[in-house]
Amino acid sequence: MHKKLFIPGPVEVRPDVLEKMATPMIGHRGKDASALQRRISDKLKTLFYTKEEILLSTTSGSGLMEGAVRSCTAKRAAVFSVGAFGKRWYEMAKFNNVPVDLYEVEQGYATTPEMVDEALSTGLYDLVTITHNETSAGLMNPVEEIAEVMKKYPEVVWCLDTVSSAAGTKIEVDKLGVDICITSTQKAIGLPPGMAICTFSQKAVDRAKKVPYRGLYLDLLSLYEYIQKKDYQYPSTPSLSHMFALDYQLDRILEEGLENRFQRHIDMAKIVREWAKEYFALFADERYLSNTLTNVKNTRNINVGDLNKELGARGLQIANGYGSLKDKTFRIAHMADCTIEDIKDLLNNINDILKL
Ligand SMILES: Cc1ncc(COP(=O)(O)O)c(C=O)c1O
Numbered sequence: 559m560h561k562k563l564f565i566p567g568p569v570e571v572r573p574d575v576l577e578k579m580a581t582p583m584i585g586h587r588g589k590d591a592s593a594l595q596r597r598i599s600d601k602l603k604t605l606f607y608t609k610e611e612i613l614l615s616t617t618s619g620s621g622l623m624e625g626a627v628r629s630c631t632a633k634r635a636a637v638f639s640v641g642a643f644g645k646r647w648y649e650m651a652k653f654n655n656v657p658v659d660l661y662e663v664e665q666g667y668a669t670t671p672e673m674v675d676e677a678l679s680t681g682l683y684d685l686v687t688i689t690h691n692e693t694s695a696g697l698m699n700p701v702e703e704i705a706e707v708m709k710k711y712p713e714v715v716w717c718l719d720t721v722s723s724a725a726g727t728k729i730e731v732d733k734l735g736v737d738i739c740i741t742s743t744q745k746a747i748g749l750p751p752g753m754a755i756c757t758f759s760q761k762a763v764d765r766a767k768k769v770p771y772r773g774l775y776l777d778l779l780s781l782y783e784y785i786q787k788k789d790y791q792y793p794s795t796p797s798l799s800h801m802f803a804l805d806y807q808l809d810r811i812l813e814e815g816l817e818n819r820f821q822r823h824i825d826m827a828k829i830v831r832e833w834a835k836e837y838f839a840l841f842a843d844e845r846y847l848s849n850t851l852t853n854v855k856n857t858r859n860i861n862v863g864d865l866n867k868e869l870g871a872r873g874l875q876i877a878n879g880y881g882s883l884k885d886k887t888f889r890i891a892h893m894a895d896c897t898i899e900d901i902k903d904l905l906n907n908i909n910d911i912l913k914l
Contacts, residue, residue: 559873561873561875563891564876564892566722566877566891566893567744568745569745569746569891571748571894575748576803578806581798592788592789601812606730610758611763613756613785615755615781617753618742619740620646620650625777626687626778627654627658627687627717628772629769629772630769630778631656633684634685636658636677638673638677638689639660640669640692640699641695642693643692659682667846668846669704674688684715686717688701688716689718690729691719691723693848694853695841695880696842696851696853696887696889698723698846715761716736716737718736718738720739722893723848723849724746725747731757740755745893746894747807747894749803749804749807758778766782826897827848827850830905834854837914841854851890860912861885862879865908874907
């Protein structure tokens with residue numbers, strides 16, 4: 559039996575979107591491919607509220623995260639981490655021989671503008687990475703406040719990981735001043751995994767030109783220059799299947815209306831948070847809760863594996879805690895095309911199983 563996914567990626571994908579993945583192939587060097595990729599970029603500019611360029615990559619989000627830190631750090635990177643995915647950005651820098659420092663906070667707490675200001679005031683850094691929505695913690699960092707600090711440091715390239723938030727919550731890239739805003743297809747966009755997306759500002763372009771060793775496949779500057787020269791075609795063969803589905807799904811997202819979509823995510827989040835507070839507790843600092851997933855503290859010491867087995871028999875699946883939080887928390891994703899009814903149905907089933 560298929561289990562409806564309430565895990566924070568991959569998410570449940572609508573059958574009509576899945577069908578688009580089976581569109582017959584076209585040549586990736588033809589006019590149709592250019593038109594497809596240009597259409598996708600235009601719609602993504604609307605989604606990210608940006609006039610800057612969009613890059614696509616046939617990797618998961620990690621590909622562009624690694625490409626960004628490697629391609630655009632000329633001096634030294636400051637990585638701000640609030641959990642597993644921030645830490646991963648630090649490791650990507652390290653393993654690419656990019657000079658880097660890690661600024662961590664205890665899990666469940668946010669990166670503050672003060673922390674960013676203090677680090678950048680040293681003058682050591684020319685690139686910063688921030689996790690917008692930390693999927694391991696269920697926490698959304700205060701990027702609007704961080705943006706105010708970033709304005710003081712115009713020479714610093716700002717990379718933002720919106721892998722688990724883009725298309726589920728409003729991220730106004732140009733207004734914030736984000737240079738490289740990265741996401742993956744398998745989360746709030748509502749597609750299967752396998753493609754990554756980022757915005758790429760002129761500042762990022764100029765910086766990358768000063769970095770001699772940017773790698774090859776994930777060199778963001780070469781992707782950028784290639785799509786300019788070749789009318790949105792990519793240097794390597796891209797996943798056209800994802801592109802067909804993305805083109806279609808972006809139309810659906812824009813038809814729903816961005817504000818409506820973001821509100822739906824807030825409404826779903828509120829229901830899950832209220833439920834979590836009634837029967838368990840919330841893991842993350844309540845001032846910075848994620849709109850796309852909720853990390854529930856397992857205060858009743860339930861066996862999350864057993865709960866998921868029971869849910870599985872009913873065609874549903876949630877996620878356990880991430881890493882060291884495995885049995886201490888469990889996570890319920892409310893993103894992409896998930897509805898209020900889906901969420902209520904899931905919570906009713908959990909109540910029924912746990913006799914809450
Ligand atoms: C916040 C965050 N950043 C980065 C990643 C890595 O993305 P991907 O698995 O698409 O490489 C994930 C994946 O879950 C994530 O949740």
